[in-house]
Amino acid sequence: MALQQVNKLPFEGLIAAARSHKLGNWHSKLSERASERYTETGWPGPKTESWKYTSLNKLTSGAFALAEEYSAIVPEDMIMPLICPRIVLVNGVLNKELSNLKQLTGSLSITSLVDLEDHQKIPFDDLFKKEESKEYLPLTYLNTAILSDAVVLEITKGSKCETPLHIISIGSGNGIMFAPRLIINAGNGSKVDIIESHVGCSGSEYFSNAVTQLYLGDKSEVGHYKLQNDSTGSFHIGLTRAVINNGASYDNFTMSVGGKLSRNEVRAHLKGSGVECCINGAYLGAADQHIDNTTFIEHQAEGSSSREVFKGVLDDTARGVFQGKILVHPEAQKTDGYQMNRAMLLSDKAEIDSKPELEIYADDVRCSHGATVGELEDDLIFYLCARGIDRESARRMLIGAYISDAIDEVKNIDIRSSIQSVAENWLKQNLYGK
Amino acid sequence: MSLLSIKNLHATVGGNEILKGINLEIGPGEIHAVMGPNGSGKSTLSYVLAGREGYEVTRGTIAFKGKDLIDLAADERANEGVFLAFQYPVEVPGVVGMTFLREAYNAKLRYLGEPEIDAMEFLKFVRSRAKTLNMSDDMLKRAVNVGFSGGEKKRNEILQMAVLEPDLAILDETDSGLDIDALKLVSDGVNELRSENRSMLIITHYQRLLNYIQPDHVHVLAHGKIQRSGGKELALELEAKGYAEFSGEAA
Numbered sequence A: 001m002a003l004q005q006v007n008k009l010p011f012e013g014l015i016a017a018a019r020s021h022k023l024g025n026w027h028s029k030l031s032e033r034a035s036e037r038y039t040e041t042g043w044p045g046p047k048t049e050s051w052k053y054t055s056l057n058k059l060t061s062g063a064f065a066l067a068e069e070y071s072a073i074v075p076e077d078m079i080m081p082l083i084c085p086r087i088v089l090v091n092g093v094l095n096k097e098l099s100n101l102k103q104l105t106g107s108l109s110i111t112s113l114v115d116l117e118d119h120q121k122i123p124f125d126d127l128f129k130k131e132e133s134k135e136y137l138p139l140t141y142l143n144t145a146i147l148s149d150a151v152v153l154e155i156t157k158g159s160k161c162e163t164p165l166h167i168i169s170i171g172s173g174n175g176i177m178f179a180p181r182l183i184i185n186a187g188n189g190s191k192v193d194i195i196e197s198h199v200g201c202s203g204s205e206y207f208s209n210a211v212t213q214l215y216l217g218d219k220s221e222v223g224h225y226k227l228q229n230d231s232t233g234s235f236h237i238g239l240t241r242a243v244i245n246n247g248a249s250y251d252n253f254t255m256s257v258g259g260k261l262s263r264n265e266v267r268a269h270l271k272g273s274g275v276e277c278c279i280n281g282a283y284l285g286a287a288d289q290h291i292d293n294t295t296f297i298e299h300q301a302e303g304s305s306s307r308e309v310f311k312g313v314l315d316d317t318a319r320g321v322f323q324g325k326i327l328v329h330p331e332a333q334k335t336d337g338y339q340m341n342r343a344m345l346l347s348d349k350a351e352i353d354s355k356p357e358l359e360i361y362a363d364d365v366r367c368s369h370g371a372t373v374g375e376l377e378d379d380l381i382f383y384l385c386a387r388g389i390d391r392e393s394a395r396r397m398l399i400g401a402y403i404s405d406a407i408d409e410v411k412n413i414d415i416r417s418s419i420q421s422v423a424e425n426w427l428k429q430n431l432y433g434k
Numbered sequence B: 001m002s003l004l005s006i007k008n009l010h011a012t013v014g015g016n017e018i019l020k021g022i023n024l025e026i027g028p029g030e031i032h033a034v035m036g037p038n039g040s041g042k043s044t045l046s047y048v049l050a051g052r053e054g055y056e057v058t059r060g061t062i063a064f065k066g067k068d069l070i071d072l073a074a075d076e077r078a079n080e081g082v083f084l085a086f087q088y089p090v091e092v093p094g095v096v097g098m099t100f101l102r103e104a105y106n107a108k109l110r111y112l113g114e115p116e117i118d119a120m121e122f123l124k125f126v127r128s129r130a131k132t133l134n135m136s137d138d139m140l141k142r143a144v145n146v147g148f149s150g151g152e153k154k155r156n157e158i159l160q161m162a163v164l165e166p167d168l169a170i171l172d173e174t175d176s177g178l179d180i181d182a183l184k185l186v187s188d189g190v191n192e193l194r195s196e197n198r199s200m201l202i203i204t205h206y207q208r209l210l211n212y213i214q215p216d217h218v219h220v221l222a223h224g225k226i227q228r229s230g231g232k233e234l235a236l237e238l239e240a241k242g243y244a245e246f247s248g249e250a251a
């Protein structure tokens, strides 16, 4: 540890540049605190337990500057195909022209911190302080230290939003780093579906260091679906944190298909009892992509259930990582936890590392986990070919069916089918002629 | 002209020669039974005809409707009209029965250069075929063969055959693992599909199935060759005497 503190940390130069950038004095203070935490934790190395399967060497060997451009053209073919109101961030900053802020109903309010005077930002301090925890999250602290904007979404108590809200984070430019920050506050008894599409302009190679924080009030219902389809050659490190109160339900799904190296970390804290929490996902990797899904589900109170289903397909020399920890506190009796992680390897050189971890301190709980790794069996392909289906279509059907099994976990039907079409597109583009 | 003409067929699997000179002519509308001890190469023959990878033809020819089959991929052979009912149908997780049938049917239509079938029309057609085999709508909504009993899997094979209407159906041990009621259902399904322009190659270890599906010709396969051919009385003789005559090293 001592050694790490002596060494200069990656991106430290950017932290200094970011201060007094767009968010003025208020951000300088925030940034100072965050960079202190960043220095304390140190950069993840090969000995860092939570990062042992994902090396950031490729990221740190690149040179990045802070993004300065905040407009772009929405890459429509990369985002989740859905017709609903949008909020568009370009390089981490809200772009009002590309967003449909006027279409938002009264039950949803949006604040972009860029728009506020310093004294107006003070009420938001607490939201950021919550992320200055004791956990080992250096990249989250880095996000806070360099952010250029933060978008805060409030869903009024008791209001049910019928149409989903699509948040599109676009990366535009080469060699840039940016830090999208979303804070979502779902009031008691509210209901909302939020989609995040993380995409890039074609040819852009960037580092998106994203953080989304969600607070679910009592009996609220939040669907939260993320598509990571960043442009080839880009890096995506994302943290989603959800704090879930009594009787609330949280349905989370991450579809990872893009980028050169991505990590999607979900940390769900089931503070209340009677919570229903689903953290699911699917990933499709080809070429030399590295896709990491790391989850942490913390049962803090009695009688909550969590369900976790991840499925991945890896071709070429792609590498997948799944780490899933479930922590059950002594108070969390009658916890029901389920975790399943499956991967299909389409090539001898593809690889998956899987690490489930259960830590249970209550005695009356039901928790199970399992993991499988398989390949696409020749028997199956031949069965379809013997019915007249060509080899390429047969593979596409079988792999598609494999991955749909995870996508079927998504509760909202429209969103489910739009994730499905993202997967089908991937299969068309990546399995062609194999 | 024969529908299927196999001449001096030699084939290897994993480097071992399993078929060692098969000769077989099947005319339109004819039903041929191939019987033989376990391990004699019956399934190998069926896979070689269906075009399974890893089953390599080293000598001889296979002509189907006058076309050389050997150079065609499995899907092309299927679309030309060769159908294999598998001895062990595999479970296809996540692929719904009805979707699977429609994909297969449309693949054939595309191969023939015809427009794809309307989904509703196809549904009606499949339902009418399923009824004969006593297969419920529910089975068609489930993933292909997943959680099906042995008998249900075999019925599902025959349903696929009924829908795809092949010119040559190869039934590999369709009777194995069936109780008497299921055997009757499956045989009725097969008999319904008999027609003057549909030929069948029925592979079986036991004579039992041939009581229900009467063959025109019976062949005994042992040691990779057809050792004897005859009429349906040959099946009865084998039932009585067993395959002892054909065991031991090949003549």
Ligand SMILES: Nc1ncnc2c1ncn2[C@@H]1O[C@H](COP(=O)(O)OP(=O)(O)O)[C@@H](O)[C@H]1O
Residues within 6 Å of the ligand: B013, B014, B016, B018, B036, B037, B038, B039, B040, B041, B042, B043, B044, B045
């Ligand atoms: N994939 C394979 N690799 C090597 N040998 C095989 C393979 N499949 C079958 N065989 C061998 O080929 C021979 C014939 O098998 P098979 O055609 O299944 O016989 P049958 O159907 O008449 O019982 C057997 O000796 C079997 O062990």
Ligand SMILES: [Mg+2]
Residues within 6 Å of the ligand: B042, B043, B044, B087, B172, B173
């Ligand atoms: Mg056999």
